[in-house]
Structures are given as C-alpha cells and as structure tokens.
Amino acid sequence: MRNSMKVARWEFKKNMKNKSFIISLLVTPLLFIIFSSLPSLLDMFKSESDHVKVYVQDEMNIWGSVEKILLSQGIDWDVQEAIKDENEMKEIIKKTENTAYISFSEDFMEQGKLTVYTNEKIDKDFRGQMNVLVQPLRELQIENLHLSQQEKDIINQGINIDAVSLSNDVSEWKSDPLKRLVPGVFAGIILFSIVMTGMMIFQSASNEKKEKVAEIVLSSLDSSELMQGKIIGYFALGITQVLAWILIIVPFFIWKNDYPILEYLLVPETLLLVFIAVLGYLLFAAIFAGIGATFEDMDQTSNFQGIVFLLPWLPAALFSPVISDPEGMIAQAGSYFPLTSPAVLIMRLSVLESWPWIEISISIIILLISIWLFMKLAGKIFKIGILMYGKNATPKEILKWLKY
C-alpha cells in the first residue's frame, strides 16, 4: 500500500505540473459557466439593440395600464402615439423596419380581436411579447362587463387540471423536487468528473508501455501496487477536478439563483450518492487500467480498445427512459447491470422521492462484486500487458492472459 501511495503521489504530481491538465481543470467549469449564461448574455445585448417602435392608437385610453404590465415583464418597446389615421399608419409601417402599429378601438373589445400590423422585418421576439397583452386586455374586457367582484374572480381564475397520483407514501415530492435533485446532480458531477479523469489511467498505462518505463518501475514494486497507485492517483485528480467545479460553479450558482444549495447538499443522502459515484469510478478505473496496459499505439486504427471509452457513456442512452419512469423496467435493469448501475442509480435517486432500499442494496452488492472481479482480471491483464512492448494486444491474447 505504501508503494501504491508513492505511485499515486507521482501520478498526481505529474499531472498537476502539466500545463494542459491545469488549464482543463480550470477551463472546464469556466466554459460551463460561460455556456450556461450565454443565452441570457445574448438576450441582454439583443434587447439593447432591437427596440421595436410601436405606434399606438389608444381610443379606449387603456395603454397606461397595459404598459405597466409590459414593463414589469421586462418588455421595453419604443412606444409612440399614432397621430395619423389607420391607412397612413399602415404605409409608414410598411416602409420602416422594426415597427408595429396597434389600434385599441371600440370594436376590438366587443370582438375580442386585436390586429397588430408590423413591418415584415421585426424583432423575432415581438410576437411572443405581444402575448403578454392578452392577460391585461382580458381583464379590461371583463371589467367592462360590470360584473360583481366574485363573478370577476371566478372568470379570472379559469380552470386548472391537477392530476395527483395516490400512493401510500406521504408525498413531499411536489413541494420540493430540489431536495432529491441537488444531491443527485452533485453525485452525478462527481461521477462524471472522476470517470473522465479515470480515462487518463488508460493513457497513463499505455504511455508507461510506450515510453518503456514499466520494467524500471516494476523493479521497485509489483504490478498490482503500480495499478492500485494509478487508480488512487487519478481518483485524487478527479476529486481535484470536482473541487475546482465546486469552487468555481457553486458561488456562481448561488449568486445567480436564490436556492439554498448548501442546505440541500449537506444531507446524509449525499453520502450514499457519492459512495455510489466512487464505486462507479473504481469499476471503470479497473477497466481502463487493464485495457490501457494492452495498448501502445494510439495511431493504430483497427483497435478494439477504443470501445472502452464508450462504456462510461452507456447510461446516457438510458437517461430519458430512466428519468421519465424511474421505477420502470429499464431503470431497474439499468441499476443491476454493473456498467450502467452507478449512473442509473444516481439518476433514479435524484427523481424518486421514496428510495427503493432493497433495490439499492442489491445494486451495490452487484457493483461491489463486479469491482472485485474486474480489479482481479485487470490486475492479470495489467501484469502481462504492461511489459509487452511494441504492439497492441489482441482480444485473443488478452483472453489467454486471463487464464494464467
């Protein structure tokens, strides 16, 4: 174990001194922030540049109340009173880009139909913004009917259909989906991050072969210590990546949103979810270490080793069926299959209010057994593969090594 820790420290230090690793460590979360805030940034620029000029013919004298609602929704039109008659206004609109003409006439209240003339080139959001007019205009329409307050309230209320499924559990679900989601997403990020750095084990084992250092290193420790060291070292790197995410993204998230993230995060459930993520890492780390040791030539095109990089993405295919039906067949099967179970379990536990403890236990037991088995097999492949210089191993050779 002491030797494994030396290797782990070495792998950690080697990468932390590597500029491209440091850059990716910091840039990934920054990119996440940039891309997640890009739409609102773009909106900001757009609303500054594209003020629609709206000519209003206000016979009913209602614009004052409508404008307040528009402003409260962040809609900022350049409103001008229409001083000419309808036909002349239409001509002006036709000739001038980004303009519109609204006429609140007596007819519109009775017919419930408002015609808005626009130039053919108009801000694409304008149509959506117009819908904001519906609610205040409808209220005015009702107002004009001179009904009692109670009648007005009933009409304003409309009809809502609320489907509630009944079960024995006391459901808090509707009250707070974030309670489960936040720890789940957190564990998901950890799983993603450590599995991604786990892929570097593949690279590291493969390089050790390519650079022919393996035999020198193995004169000081045995192959299982070397493999363990790599797995621990890259785990630490993955956790460092997670810390970078937390330090950069969480403050940003708290600043942008008002949710009490930390309160949601600091619950016992998070521990279990993180434990599952760590199990997921160990499983993939074993696969990457074993297969990486059989692989030397990255340029060789016909290699089956590339397939292992796809394995961690398997659960992505199950994402929508699992989320839409977290207790369904696919979700259950996914939690029992070791390659998908860490991610599928995390997905399910992020949306399920009451956790299926028996299923969770069985999944974890299957996962633990698989990790033990994969580590053992990877160890065998690693031991022989790491010293086989000069070519990539074929699946047939690897199967043979497993029999030793």
Place this chain on the structure above:
Amino acid sequence: MTEPVLTVNKIGKSFKNKQIIKDISFEVNKGEIMAILGPNGAGKSTTIRNIMGILHPDEGTVKFHGRSAGTIPRHRIGYLPEERGLYKKVSIMDILLYFAELKDYPVKKAKERALTYLKKLGLEGKEKSSIEELSKGMGQKVQFIASIIHEPDLLILDEPFSGLDPVSQEVIKSEIKELADKGTAILLSAHQMNLVEELCDRLFMIHRGEKVISGTMDEVKAQYANYKCTVRGHNEKGILERLPQVQRVEQSGELATLYLEADIRPSVWLKQLPDNIHIQELSLSRISLHEIFIDIASDKKLWGEGEKHA
C-alpha cells in the same frame, strides 16, 4: 575473500512448451563485475527478469544473501532493463527523485547524488530538462543514473552500452568500474566483447538457454581460447592446412589465420614451422572473447574439443 550477494541455482523457464533457459547457475560476489553473455535470444534477459522477479522461474532458486529465501530486496537492487525508457514530459530531476523514492532512498541524498552524477556524465544543468529535449545517448545516461541513484548493493545492467557512442561507452564503463571498486556487486549483459574483456572479472556465457562457458576472464581464456596464428605472405591454403595441429585456416589475400588445437605449446609449435612457408609478418595470440562469442553464435565451436557443454 569473496562474499556472494546473489546466487542463482539451476533456474529454468519455459514459455508454452519452449524451454527458454535451463539449468542456469551462477553467483555474483560483492565488488565483482560479472558478465552474462550470449547471442540475441540466448536467454540473457529472461535470466535477468527471473532474478528481478518480473518473471518467475519454473524451476531452481534465486537467493539474495542476507535475505530470507523467496524475497527480493528490491530497494537494494539497481536495475537497468534491456527495453528501457523514461517519462518523456517530466523533468529529469523529478524522474530520478521518483525512482529514488520508490527505493525508499532519502530525497535529500538522492538530490545530491543526482546532481553529482549528472555532472559526472556531462549532463550538468540539465536537471530541469525533460527527456524529450535530450539526445538518445543523454537519455541512456539518465537511465543509468536512475539505476544507481539509491546506492544499490547489487546492480543489474542489461546491455548498458547499447546505443551509446564510444566516448559515452567509456564514461559508463569507468562508472561501472568505480561502483564495483566501492563494493557494488554488478551483473551485466553486453554485446561489446572488448568492453567486457576490459571490465569484467568473471563471465557466464549462454547459448540457446544453456550455459556454454563460465569462469574468470583468465580461466576462460586459458580453457577455451585456443591460440591462433596470423601469417602474412604468399602461401597456398593447402600447405597451411597440412601444418601440424592446425584445425582450420581462413585466408583472405595474403593474410591467413590458422586456428590451432587446444594443447599446443607456442614455442614448440613455432619451431617446427617448415622453411617453405613465406612469412612477411607473423603473430601468435589467443582467440579473443569476441571470436569465442562469434563461434558460439555461429555454432563453430573452435575452442578445446574436450568441452561439450553446448
């Protein structure tokens, strides 16, 4: 007084059904340089890998003296494998310190030693460079330093001279000699027979996985290296072949090499040379290690007939 550090006793190893090495036994003593020789594929690296515990012998034992049987005192051994390289993108000092750490050698001392040896081998000021910035020969020197950074009791060098220019070969040779003088037991394999002759105290030659020759350099020469007589002059090959105690003649133009039988006495043999032999130049010497090696590799078996090891 010889003090054995390593004893290899009758080890054998097969891959699939093919016997790679068989019945290999030798000792390496403190302060001694022992050469393990043989043509490519003879089983030298397999023997070394069995000693290092990278492979496990099917039969026989490897014993490190002062240690309980079956344990390999890895931190007391320095190893330079035949297939070797170093991490390309890491600084030389970091690599050397990592290897020292793996051997449980104190960092501070390792740093001092690394700097001393870098200076000695002409790599002063390169400690912050990475291997990819160095030439192949410089890289080889760093690998050599990596194998001795922790002051090993036993140093195993698998072809330490391959890929080095003659100047660097000399530098490494004198370092090896110095280490042995300080008491390190050294086992090395090499193909440069001139260097082996100059450097090694004892040798062990294997061919097709089995021992063919072993002993101190003088013993081997006395026992296996017959005399050869080189004659420059106009002579027919047939006449030379008919001379007494001549096993074989190789002739190229005026230069003829006569390989003589094992038990000749040089002065007696020279006296009985007939008058009709035309001699411009004549020399009598023992067959060199290089020639013995070539003979073995090409199965000529020129040395004494009584030896039937191969």
